[in-house]
Amino acid sequence: MARIVVDPVTRIEGHLRIEAQVDGGVITDAWSSGTMFRGIELILRGRDPREAWIWAQRICGVCTMVHALASVNAVEAALDIEVPDNARLIRNIIAATQTIQDHVVHFYHLHALDWVDVVSALKADPAKTSQLAQSISDWPTSSTKYFKGVQDRVSALVANRQLSLFGSGYWGHPGYRLPPEANLMAVAHYLEALVFQKEFIRIHAVLGGKNPHLQTFLVGGMATSLDPDEPGATVNLERIDFLLQVARTAAGFVSQVYIPDVLAVAGFYRDWFERGEGLGNFMSYGAYPQGSIKSPANFFLPQGIILNRDLSKVYPVDPENVAEYIAHSWYAYSSGDQMARHPYEGETKPNYTGPKPPYEFLNVEQKYSWLKAPRYQDKSMEVGPLARLLVAYASGHTEVKKLVDSTLQSLKAPPTALFSTLGRIAARALETQLLANHLVEWIEQLANNMAKGNLLNHNGQKWDPSSWPDSARGFGFFEAPRGSLGHWVEIENQAIKNYQAVVPSTWNAGPRDAHGQRGAYEAALLKTPVADPDRPLEILRTIHSFDPCLACAVHVLDARGQIRAKASA
Amino acid sequence: MTGFVASDTVVIGVGNTLLSDDGVGVHAARRLQTDPRLPAGVTILDGGTLGLELIPYASDASRLLFLDAVNAAVSPGTLTRMTGSELLGCSGGWNVHQLGVADLIAALALVSAEPQEIVVLGLQPGYTDWGTSLSPEIESALPALVDAALSELGRWAQLGDARSGSQPLVHSEASSNDRRRGLDPDGGC
16 A cells, blocks of 8 residues: 655646555545645735736736636626626637637646657657658648657757756656657647747737736726727727637647647547546536626536536536535634635635645645635536536537537547546547637627727726725636636725635645545546556646646745655555 | 737746735836836836746747746845756746746747847745735845846846847856755755
């Protein structure tokens, strides 16, 4: 019997610690511990709710805009403000861009190297790699010369020990199964994806200002200026053409590179369609309004809950049913640590009772994480692209159903294969394709509105605080790339009285609750075989399939660096 | 149209301004922006806690200066200077930000057409819990960080356009290397 510790788990981001119990080569139990101390309300209390988004977008390191969006949504919900159609479209465009960008970066730069052996790529035959690439896609960069060039470049970097991004893999682990040519193709696309994201994110630069943090959100709409004929306007006809061109290029990359790569990799790892299945409960708040945000029934990605892997039923979501436990989290509640609290009644009083670092293991019988344990009607939920896709699929979303069914058919896999590590990866890729296609549509709708003379982008009726009620509360939500994001704001006397955020990684990476129910990561690791406890590649594959973002989480002074595994008797 | 940054020299302040001293790089960048001694033609950006997302803003510059909080296990407010080449071999980890400026630098080496000269200047943080202001030690060390940034930028300005054929400079500072090794109990980079 051995206890494996992986700390930290993320390749580029974060600080997440997984402890897994391995018996007879199989994981029998697992604990997920994050170092996120959530103190956003300490920052926001007393501030003007109209500026909350500026602060909130600093919560997270990689998806700043999703917090800005959830924040303006929350304040608009509290003050009963409807945003104009153009603002809705621009928000959809900005949010879809973020999600597409994030998914591509996740697959290639944070996850692919769990499946792709960079060192093996150096042994590939470039001519055979070219044949392979051309057999699965029409993507133009696929010549022998191109792959030879990539191979030479990576060889040089590895020889100079200058490739830190590639430095943390368990190269040569028996779990790597791709032939050298597939590895080389994937490494080439890893590099192409770096360039892809550099070009694609220009959509944000146009709509959000030339600053890494978007500047154009506004309670009541967007601050983006619209005028088809005005050269100085943020969005004019020339910019629309540019946005369309970038969006179409992105859709091409996704359909010709990302999707074929995911299918190719999946073909070599089919056993991972049966591993990492996890909770079986899935939740989506819904995203991308096609009309009023008050009508989730009309969202492009629907709202709903699936329980016990039963795709024949979709339950409604009521944010009143969300509550957070701290029985295994380093906090104290004034009402006692066994009770859950709704975010409106949320408390953040730290109470660290864990071992003094450096330590070998956490005391998992007691409190062991800085993450709270959010539950919906007392149930653990998985959130993220797989949850969104399953809710859409089970809701009868025509486009999603078609895409999922055809993908399953080409993989010769049943729908139950989706409840797995590879299912998460496939769902993320398919969602990227869906959003890339709709991005073009939303830009065209914005152009149509502008052509008809509709340039309204902000509803200022309730901008003046004197028009607000004495007290109000609102729930703002969005499906961030990693899953359901909720912001709860309470406003009193024109200032923020309380503010709580429950972020996707808390749903997925959170610890057990007062009833001992596991969080999504903890459940997904059960029954996973581990070939070599010193190099627990299998744990990384499943945890990374969730796209862990403890950038939201972690800002700890820690110098330990690389993935560390430790086995003990 | 919509080129990101036209300047040859780009300064990026990184850090989380909600976590007190963690945001020192961003605070320094803001100060630098309004400093009359700032050489012409330098672009200053607030990079927050972004990582690879900063590539578009950084990849076209030939000289990059990062301002950051750096954990060198020294007393709060101590200034550390490192070069990109020193950071290329190490992935994430030792930096205060999980984003890994080191990872960003590695990615830049892959996507940039030409080698870039990269310098990281940072202060040892004191307090990194939730809060929007700097601790007194860091607040009083901030001018030294701004001065160090200005002297780096002044040196670059004197050298002229890096794109006109001058050799990329490689600096090494034994002391910062030593500190970094001292930081890492596992012996990796």
